[in-house]
Amino acid sequence: MDMRLMDKDESWDLLREKVFAMMVPCSFQLEEAGRKIAEKCDGLPLTIIKVAHLLSGSEKTVEYWNEMCLLYMGVFPKNAEIPASKVVNMWLAEGLLEQNKAKSVKKHALKYLDELASSSVMVYKRSTRSSSVMSIAKKGIKHCGLHSSWWHLCQHEARKNNFFCVLDSMEDSSEESIKGQRRLCIHKNILLCIKEVYDSVEDNLPICSALRKLEVLDALKIRFYEFPSQVVELVELNYLALVYDGEIPPSISKLQRLQFLIVCPHQHIRSGGAALYLPRDKWDIEKLRHLHVMGSDLPDLWGTPLANLTTLLDVSARSCRRGVFERIQNLTKLGIRIELPPDHCDEPLSYFDHVSILKNLMSLKCVVVNPELRSELVHPPTLPNLPIYLKKLALSGMGYPWSEMSKIASLEKLKVLKLRCNAFQGPKWEVEEKTFPALEYLLMEDCDLEHWKVESGSFERLEHPSIKHCYNLRELDWECDDNISMIEVDNCDLMVEKQIKEANWGRGMLALDFTMHCSWNDGKHKP
Numbered sequence: 430m431d432m433r434l435m436d437k438d439e440s441w442d443l444l445r446e447k448v449f450a451m452m453v454p455c456s457f458q459l460e461e462a463g464r465k466i467a468e469k470c471d472g473l474p475l476t477i478i479k480v481a482h483l484l485s486g487s488e489k490t491v492e493y494w495n496e497m498c499l500l501y502m503g504v505f506p507k508n509a510e511i512p513a514s515k516v517v518n519m520w521l522a523e524g525l526l527e528q529n530k531a532k533s534v535k536k537h538a539l540k541y542l543d544e545l546a547s548s549s550v551m552v553y554k555r556s557t558r559s560s561s562v563m564s565i566a567k568k569g570i571k572h573c574g575l576h577s578s579w580w581h582l583c584q585h586e587a588r589k590n591n592f593f594c595v596l597d598s599m600e601d602s603s604e605e606s607i608k609g610q611r612r613l614c615i616h617k618n619i620l621l622c623i624k625e626v627y628d629s630v631e632d633n634l635p636i637c638s639a640l641r642k643l644e645v646l647d648a649l650k651i652r653f654y655e656f657p658s659q660v661v662e663l664v665e666l667n668y669l670a671l672v673y674d675g676e677i678p679p680s681i682s683k684l685q686r687l688q689f690l691i692v693c694p695h696q697h698i699r700s701g702g703a704a705l706y707l708p709r710d711k712w713d714i715e716k717l718r719h720l721h722v723m724g725s726d727l728p729d730l731w732g733t734p735l736a737n738l739t740t741l742l743d744v745s746a747r748s749c750r751r752g753v754f755e756r757i758q759n760l761t762k763l764g765i766r767i768e769l770p771p772d773h774c775d776e777p778l779s780y781f782d783h784v785s786i787l788k789n790l791m792s793l794k795c796v797v798v799n800p801e802l803r804s805e806l807v808h809p810p811t812l813p814n815l816p817i818y819l820k821k822l823a824l825s826g827m828g829y830p831w832s833e834m835s836k837i838a839s840l841e842k843l844k845v846l847k848l849r850c851n852a853f854q855g856p857k858w859e860v861e862e863k864t865f866p867a868l869e870y871l872l873m874e875d876c877d878l879e880h881w882k883v884e885s886g887s888f889e890r891l892e893h894p895s896i897k898h899c900y901n902l903r904e905l906d907w908e909c910d911d912n913i914s915m916i917e918v919d920n921c922d923l924m925v926e927k928q929i930k931e932a933n934w935g936r937g938m939l940a941l942d943f944t945m946h947c948s949w950n951d952g953k954h955k956p
Contacts, residue, residue: 434472441467443474447481473576498585504593504614507580510553510572513542518719522645522668522689542570551576593645611665612645641665644686648672652695677722682714688737689719723766727753734758751783762792767826768799782813790816791842793823800826800850812836821845824852831858831878838864838887847872856901862886874898883907896921905929 435443441460444467449455455463466484470476504519505511517538546552554572575583587593593612645668646660653673660669661680669684670691677692719740727748734756741757742764749765765781781795793815812833815822820842831853837846838860844867854877862884869890874897881902888894895917896902902921905928918925 435474435477436472437464437468440470440472440477443467443477444470444481444484447478448484469581471577473579476576476579498582504583504587504595504612505575507577508574510574513539513570513573516542516573518689519645519647519668521718524667539569542573546570546573550574610640611642613640613643614645614647644668646670649691649693685714686716687714688716690714690717691719691721692723692725693721694723746781749781749783751786754783754786758787759789760787761789763787763790763794765793765795767795767797785814785816787816789818791818792821793819795824795827797826797828797850800828815840818842823847823849825849827852828854831855834858835861835864841866843867844869846870847874848876849874851876853878856880858882860884860887866890869893871895872897876902878902880904881907893917895919896925899925 441464444463445455445460448463466480467477470480517535520538520541521534542550551574552570552572553574554570556569556571584595587595591610593614594610595614640663642665643663644665646663646666647668648671651672653671656673656675656678657671658678658680660666660671661678661683664683664686666684666687668689669687670689670693672693672695674695681687681690713735715735716737717735718737719742720738721740721742723743725743725748726745736759738757739759740762741760742762743766744764746765746767754760763784784790784793809830810828810833812827812829813836815836817840819840822837822840822843822845824847826849828851834853837843843865846865846868849872856877856879858878858881860881860883863886864884865888867890868888870893871888871891872895874895876899878899879901881904883906890912892912893915894913897917897919899921903924905925916929918929
């Protein structure tokens with residue numbers, strides 16, 4: 430049940446009830462101080478009860494009450510909407526979760542996050558689909574945050590206990606303030622606020638002997654124009670995230686404890702080809718489990734296989750060579766980013782062919798960032814064979830003909846399929862009978878499809894179809910099963926809505942949620 434926040438009077442009433450007996454009077458001075466405390470709880474009942482518990486066991490003086498601080502998790506910026514995946518990754522890097530069951534550790538992490546959502550963590554966004562591959566709750570958390578009162582609380586406790594250090598200003602960056610810190614978080618772009626940085630690029634972070642114990646460095650708020658070479662001296666790092674457009678030096682291999690490496694470019698779309706982010710020389714960070722380097726090329730990984738690497742995101746198509754994949758056989762999640770040059774052939778897509786050798790792969794995303802819609806395909810691209818255990822597949826801008834869909838339809842474990850920006854191209858898609866046996870969520874967005882025909886026995890477990898910006902789609906020849914509980918139709922021809930009604934989709938579901946949205950109709954309605 431989602432509860433509203435309390436107003437000022439309700440907050441004070443709850444605090445007074447928990448601190449004093451119902452019939453015990455409260456002095457005017459204590460009430461004045463108490464109302465201020467209750468107001469700082471920002472209407473969060475659990476915070477009020479916690480504070481009341483602390484106050485009830487103390488000497489009830491105005492001085493004590495006015496010194497009362499509210500704590501909060503301040504690793505992330507105040508009022509930030511934090512991706513749940515980032516929270517989980519940082520927990521893993523910190524070693525806060527038991528590693529006994531390696532295959533289910535992320536599932537346990539999401540369970541803990543869901544439990545926190547019932548107390549101190551606020552949920553900003555949940556998954557729109559009714560089920561999720563990695564979620565514990567029926568609708569998994571996608572973005573979360575912390576109530577402002579908890580944030581202030583954790584900032585205070587962090588400083589007191591030397592739990593983490595936040596750099597928000599030039600004053601924060603002194604050597605004394607960061608000495609011995611294990612966690613360093615940068616919430617603002619303070620690059621030009623630090624005199625040493627302004628004078629010398631080498632000092633773009635106060636990396637010095639004071640940070641030798643640093644384990645987590647999250648610097649995504651700063652643009653580095655030269656690689657901060659002193660970072661590789663922080664040999665205790667488990668988690669490193671920064672924004673940099675150049676080539677990562679071979680010395681990165683000195684960070685043998687590194688588990689999470691995230692390197693984002695200054696801009697997501699660049700005019701030229703993909704830059705080389707990782708060194709061509711031998712590099713072997715054996716503990717590396719998560720590598721995110723947007724649009725980059727990876728060299729052939731000669732030497733020790735990266736047995737712990739399970740997540741590889743936003744690499745270029747040229748990185749998808751057999752020599753690379755053979756060294757990362759335990760990969761479970763792969764993201765490929767393709768930037769097609771002008772007058773290209775289909776060569777970049779051919780690198781996709783080797784993905785089938787990743788036998789443990791469960792999640793695959795492939796995006797063409799600058800796709801071209803071609804009306805006539807003389808040599809249409811061919812979809813390669815996919816790993817048989819794939820559970821989640823997202824494609825965008827590939828331009829495959831619908832006939833290639835049969836290779837996806839036969840995947841027995843596939844639960845989530847997202848097709849965006851003419852991932853498949855052509856006027857008609859005929860789905861053969863008894864295919865897509867496990868699919869639960871289907872998204873079709875920005876495609877040129879006109880006629881969609883589905884044979885009986887297909888999509889037997891489909892719960893949530895979503896059709897968005899498919900302006901040419903006018904003919905649906907599909908009689909669905911009773912398992913559908915939610916249907917989304919966004920900016921499509923009104924004939925789609927009519928045919929869904931006539932097909933009686935979800936006819937056995939009393940709680941069917943059917944949302945139709947048309948921008949030209951300025952609103953949503955549910956039939």
